[in-house]
Amino acid sequence: MSTQAAIPVIQRGSLALTLRRLGRDPAIIAALVFIVLVVLFALSAPWISALTGHSAIEQYRDTGLSEMGLPVAPNAEFLFGTDHLGRDVLVRLAYGAQVSLTVGVLAAVVAALIGITVGMVAGYFGGWVDTVLSRAMDLVMSVPFLLCALALVSVFGPSLSLSIGVIVFFSWTTMGRVIRGQMMSLRRQEFVEASRSLGAGPLSIMFIDILPNLSVPIIVYTTMMIPGSIVFEATLSFLGMGIVPPAPSWGGMLADAAGNSLYLVASWLVLIPGLALLFTTLAFNILGDGLRDALDPRGRPVRRKPK
Amino acid sequence: MAVLEARHLSVDIPTEDGVIHAVRDVSFALEAGELFGIAGESGSGKSVLTQAILGLLPNAIVTGDVLFEGRNLLGLKPAELQSIRGSRIGMIFQDPMSSLHPYYTVGSQITEMIHAHEKVEKTVARRRAIDLLARVGISEADRRFDSFPHQFSGGMRQRVMIAMALILNPPLVIADEPTTALDVTVQAQIVALLDEMRRERGTTVVMITHDLGLLSSIADHVMVMYAGRRMELGPSSALFAAPAHPYTAGLLASSPANYEAGAELVPIPGRPPSLLDTPKGCVFAPRCASALPRCTTEAPPLRVFSDGLQSLCWLEGPPADAAASVAGIAKAPAADEIVVKVEGVRLTYGGGSLFNPGAGFEVLKGIDLELHRGETLGLVGESGCGKSTFARVLAGLIPMTHGKVSLLGRDLGSLDGRAWQAMRREVQLVFQNPFGALNPRRRVGAIIGDPYRIHSLASGTERKREVQRLMELVGLNPEHYNRFPAEFSGGQRQRIGIARALALNPSLIIYDEPVSALDVSIQAQVLNLMRSLQRDLDLTYLFISHDLAVVRHVCDRIAVMQAGQIVELADAETLYRAPQHPYTRTLLAASVTTPPRHPAAGRTLVSSNVVEVA
Numbered sequence: 061m062s063t064q065a066a067i068p069v070i071q072r073g074s075l076a077l078t079l080r081r082l083g084r085d086p087a088i089i090a091a092l093v094f095i096v097l098v099v100l101f102a103l104s105a106p107w108i109s110a111l112t113g114h115s116a117i118e119q120y121r122d123t124g125l126s127e128m129g130l131p132v133a134p135n136a137e138f139l140f141g142t143d144h145l146g147r148d149v150l151v152r153l154a155y156g157a158q159v160s161l162t163v164g165v166l167a168a169v170v171a172a173l174i175g176i177t178v179g180m181v182a183g184y185f186g187g188w189v190d191t192v193l194s195r196a197m198d199l200v201m202s203v204p205f206l207l208c209a210l211a212l213v214s215v216f217g218p219s220l221s222l223s224i225g226v227i228v229f230f231s232w233t234t235m236g237r238v239i240r241g242q243m244m245s246l247r248r249q250e251f252v253e254a255s256r257s258l259g260a261g262p263l264s265i266m267f268i269d270i271l272p273n274l275s276v277p278i279i280v281y282t283t284m285m286i287p288g289s290i291v292f293e294a295t296l297s298f299l300g301m302g303i304v305p306p307a308p309s310w311g312g313m314l315a316d317a318a319g320n321s322l323y324l325v326a327s328w329l330v331l332i333p334g335l336a337l338l339f340t341t342l343a344f345n346i347l348g349d350g351l352r353d354a355l356d357p358r359g360r361p362v363r364r365k366p367k
Numbered sequence: 368m369a370v371l372e373a374r375h376l377s378v379d380i381p382t383e384d385g386v387i388h389a390v391r392d393v394s395f396a397l398e399a400g401e402l403f404g405i406a407g408e409s410g411s412g413k414s415v416l417t418q419a420i421l422g423l424l425p426n427a428i429v430t431g432d433v434l435f436e437g438r439n440l441l442g443l444k445p446a447e448l449q450s451i452r453g454s455r456i457g458m459i460f461q462d463p464m465s466s467l468h469p470y471y472t473v474g475s476q477i478t479e480m481i482h483a484h485e486k487v488e489k490t491v492a493r494r495r496a497i498d499l500l501a502r503v504g505i506s507e508a509d510r511r512f513d514s515f516p517h518q519f520s521g522g523m524r525q526r527v528m529i530a531m532a533l534i535l536n537p538p539l540v541i542a543d544e545p546t547t548a549l550d551v552t553v554q555a556q557i558v559a560l561l562d563e564m565r566r567e568r569g570t571t572v573v574m575i576t577h578d579l580g581l582l583s584s585i586a587d588h589v590m591v592m593y594a595g596r597r598m599e600l601g602p603s604s605a606l607f608a609a610p611a612h613p614y615t616a617g618l619l620a621s622s623p624a625n626y627e628a629g630a631e632l633v634p635i636p637g638r639p640p641s642l643l644d645t646p647k648g649c650v651f652a653p654r655c656a657s658a659l660p661r662c663t664t665e666a667p668p669l670r671v672f673s674d675g676l677q678s679l680c681w682l683e684g685p686p687a688d689a690a691a692s693v694a695g696i697a698k699a700p701a702a703d704e705i706v707v708k709v710e711g712v713r714l715t716y717g718g719g720s721l722f723n724p725g726a727g728f729e730v731l732k733g734i735d736l737e738l739h740r741g742e743t744l745g746l747v748g749e750s751g752c753g754k755s756t757f758a759r760v761l762a763g764l765i766p767m768t769h770g771k772v773s774l775l776g777r778d779l780g781s782l783d784g785r786a787w788q789a790m791r792r793e794v795q796l797v798f799q800n801p802f803g804a805l806n807p808r809r810r811v812g813a814i815i816g817d818p819y820r821i822h823s824l825a826s827g828t829e830r831k832r833e834v835q836r837l838m839e840l841v842g843l844n845p846e847h848y849n850r851f852p853a854e855f856s857g858g859q860r861q862r863i864g865i866a867r868a869l870a871l872n873p874s875l876i877i878y879d880e881p882v883s884a885l886d887v888s889i890q891a892q893v894l895n896l897m898r899s900l901q902r903d904l905d906l907t908y909l910f911i912s913h914d915l916a917v918v919r920h921v922c923d924r925i926a927v928m929q930a931g932q933i934v935e936l937a938d939a940e941t942l943y944r945a946p947q948h949p950y951t952r953t954l955l956a957a958s959v960t961t962p963p964r965h966p967a968a969g970r971t972l973v974s975s976n977v978v979e980v981a
Binding site for chain 2: 077080081249250251253255256257258259260264268269272273275
C-alpha cells in the first residue's frame with residue numbers, strides 16, 4: 061500500500077481521456093483502421109486504375125470474359141475478378157467506395173445539420189413551434205421511405221444528387237428528435253437562466269450557450285448516420301434507382317451479380333462488394349458506439365483487476 | 368460490548384485518474400443504543416466508509432476489519448451480506464425523493480423488506496407495516512399504506528424511509544445525511560423521531576452529516592473525518608465544547624452561528640486535498656492554523672485525552688479559538704436611496720405552465736418590499752414558499768401577474784424591449800448550484816466576459832483585461848482565464864458566478880441560496896467575500912436562504928416568507944430577539960446551533976502513539 065504514495069497525480073484533459081478510452085477497446089481501433097483504409101482505397105481509385113491499366117467502365121471482352129462469355133475469377137490481371145461485362149471488379153470497387161463514402165458522409169452531414177436546426181428550434185421555443193416541428197418529424201418518419209424514394213426517382217430520373225436528397229429527407233428526423241430532447245433539458249439548466257438574466261437573446265443562448273453542450277450527441281449520431289446512408293444508397297442503387305450505370309457503385313455491383321443468377325457461377329461478384337459494404341457499415345457503427353462511451357462525461361468505473 | 372467495530376479500515380477506489388484513497392486507517396466502535404455521529408465535509412469519506420462496511424462498493428479495495436455481531440463483514444460472501452443488509456443493519460438515505468420507487472406503493476415497498484428476509488403471511492406483513500407507519504407519525508396509516516411516494520411530502524417520505532429501515536427491528540441503523548434535503552422545521556421533527564425510535568427500540572444509530580449543529584444536539588459520540596482520515600473522535604459534549612483537533616475547531620469557527628452578527632468569519636483557508644495523493648505528514652497541515660513545522664513531514668500521533676477525546680494531531684493542548692478573537696466590523700449604514708421598490712407583486716400560474724402544471728396556482732400573494740442602497744435584505748423561508756420564484760420575477764426571468772416593480776425609480780412594467788434589455792444590467796442573479804449555473808463547455812474567461820459580450824461593452828483585449836480584474840477581485844487566479852468550470856471547486860465556481868454578476872456594476876445583486884451547496888469552511892470564505900465586496904463597492908444585496916444562521920450573519924434586515932407572503936419583516940437582531948409571527952418563532956426554534964465553546968477544564972493527555980498509517 062505505502063508504495064503507491066509516490067505515484068504522481070495526473071489530471072487528464074477531456075481529449076486525452078477520450079483518446080485513452082477509445083484506445084482501450086481493440087474493436088474500436090480495428091474499426092478506425094478499417095475506415096482509414098477504405099478512405100485511402102477510395103482516394104487512390106485513379107491510381108489503382110492507372111496501375112492495373114483498367115478503367116472502371118471499360119469492358120475487357122478478350123481478357124475479362126471466358127470463352128463461354130462468363131466473368132473470370134480473380135487472377136493476376138484481375139485481382140478481384142471481372143463482372144458479367146468483363147469489367148475489373150477491383151477498379152469498380154474503388155470507384156464504388158468513392159460513391160458510397162461521398163453519399164454516406166455528405167448525406168449524414170446535411171441530414172445532421174437539418175436535424176440539429178429543427179431539433180434546436182423545436183426544443184428551445186417549445187409550445188406551438190415544437191408541436192408543428194415535432195408533428196412534421198412524425199410525418200416524415202411515418203412515410204414508407206422505400207416506396208416514396210422509388211416513386212421520386214422514377215419521376216425525376218435517377219441521379220447522385222437526388223439519391224443524396226432522398227437519403228437526407230428520410231434520415232434527418234433521428235437527429236432532430238435527439239437534439240430536441242437534449243435541448244429541452246438543457247434550456248432549463250441554470251446556466252441558460254443565468255444568460256437570460258444577463259439579457260442574452262434566444263440566438264445567443266442557442267448557439268453560444270447550448271450548442272457546445274450538444275457536441276457529444278452531434279458527433280455520435282452523425283457518425284452513426286453514415287452507415288445508414290451508405291446502406292440506403294446501396295439499396296437505391298441495387299434497385300437501379302441510385303447511381304446511373306455504367307458508373308460503379310456497391311449497390312449497383314450487387315444488383316449486377318444478382319441479375320441472371322450470375323452469383324451461382326461467380327460468387328466473388330456478391331462477396332466482394334457485399335463484404336465491403338458489410339464491414340464499412342460495421343466499422344462506422346462500432347466507431348459511433350465507441351465514441352458515445354468515450355465521450356460520456358460520467359465514464360465507466362474502472363474494474364478491479366482480479367487477484 | 369460493541370455493536371459494530373471497525374479496525375484500521377481503509378478504502379481505495381480505482382478510477383481513470385488513479386487510485387482514490389477514500390478512507391484511510393479509520394477505527395471506531397459503537398456501543399449498543401448510542402447515536403454515533405460521523406461528521407465531515409464533502410469528500411471526507413464519511414459516506415464511502417459506511418458503504419464499504421455494507422459491501423455496497425463492489426469496485427473498491429477494502430482492507431481492515433469490521434466486526435458486527437461477532438462476524439467480520441469484510442470477509443462475508445455477497446449473499447450473506449445481503450441477508451444482513453436490511454434485516455440486521457437498516458439504511459436511511461439522504462434523498463427521500465429518489466430512494467423510494469415511484470411505481471410501487473409505499474406500503475408494498477415496506478412489506479417487500481419483510482418478505483425479502485422472513486416468511487410471513489401477507490396480511491401479517493401489512494399489519495406490521497401499518498403499525499410502524501403509524502409509529503413514525505404517518506396519520507391514517509392504513510389508508511396511506513396504499514399511497515404512492517409522490518403523494519407524500521419530503522418529510523413524510525423520510526418518515527417512510529425510517530419505517531423501512533426499522534421494520535425488521537435491526538440492531539443497527541445507518542442514516543446517511545437523513546435531513547439534508549429537508550426544511551429546518553421538518554428536519555427537527557425527523558431528528559426527534561430518529562432519537563425517539565432508537566430510545567424505544569434500543570437501536571444503535573450511525574448518523575452521517577455535515578451539520579455539526581445537528582450532531583451536537585443528539586449524538587453521544589462524534590467522529591470527525593477529513594480527507595478519509597479520522598481526525599477526532601470522542602464524546603459529543605467534550606468534542607463540541609473544546610475540540611482537540613484544529614480541524615474540528617476550524618469547522619466550528621466557520622459556522623456563522625458561532626459569531627456576533629456582522630463579524631468577519633474565520634474560514635479554514637484553502638481547499639480539501641486530492642485523495643489521489645497521500646502526503647507524508649498530516650493531511651490537514653496545509654490548511655491548519657496551528658500547524659507546526661513537523662506536521663508536513665511526519666505522520667501525526669494519536670493523542671488520547673482524559674475526557675475520552677482522541678485526536679490525530681501533533682498538538683497537545685487545545686487549538687486556538689479563532690472565532691473568539693475577532694471583533695465585528697462596523698458597516699456603513701444603508702443610504703436612504705431606494706434601489707428597488709416592490710408593490711403588491713402577485714404571480715399565478717395557469718394550467719400547463721412549465722414550472723407548475725397545476726391549474727391556477729398562486730405562488731406569490733402580494734409582496735411589498737423596499738431595498739435601500741448598500742443594505743442586505745434577507746429573504747427566509749422553507750422550500751416551496753416562493754422565495755426563488757420571487758427572485759426570478761425581480762430579475763425579469765418570470766413575468767409577474769400583478770403588481771409593480773420599480774428599479775431606481777423606473778417602473779419595470781412600462782419599459783419597452785430595448786430599455787428592458789438595458790435594465791438587465793441593473794439586476795444580477797447569483798445562483799444556488801455552482802455546478803449548474805456555469806456552462807460546462809465554455810471557458811471561465813468567456814463566462815465572466817458574457818455580460819460584456821451580450822451588452823457589447825468591451826471586446827478583445829479590453830474584455831480580457833476586465834475579466835481578469837474581476838477574477839482578481841473575487842479572489843481567483845487571473846491566469847486561470849482559459850480553464851473550464853469543471854477544473855474549479857464548488858467555492859471557486861461560486862466566485863466565478865459572483866464575478867459574472869459584478870461585471871456590469873449592477874444596482875442589485877440577488878443571491879439565491881449562494882452558499883447552501885458549499886461546505887462550511889468554503890461557505891465562510893464566500894460569505895466573507897460577499898461582505899467585503901459590499902463594503903468596497905457599496906452594493907445592494909437581496910439574500911435568499913433557508914439557513915437562518917447565515918441570514919442573520921450577513922443581513923441588515925430579514926423578511927420571513929411563508930406560502931407566497933411576507934409574514935414578518937424586521938431588523939435582523941430584532942427579528943432574532945423578539946420574533947412576532949408564530950411562523951418565525953417555529954423557524955427559529957427548529958434551527959439547531961452548536962453549544963458555545965468553553966475551555967476544557969481538567970483535560971490531560973493520557974497517551975500518545977505514533978500510528979503507522981498503512
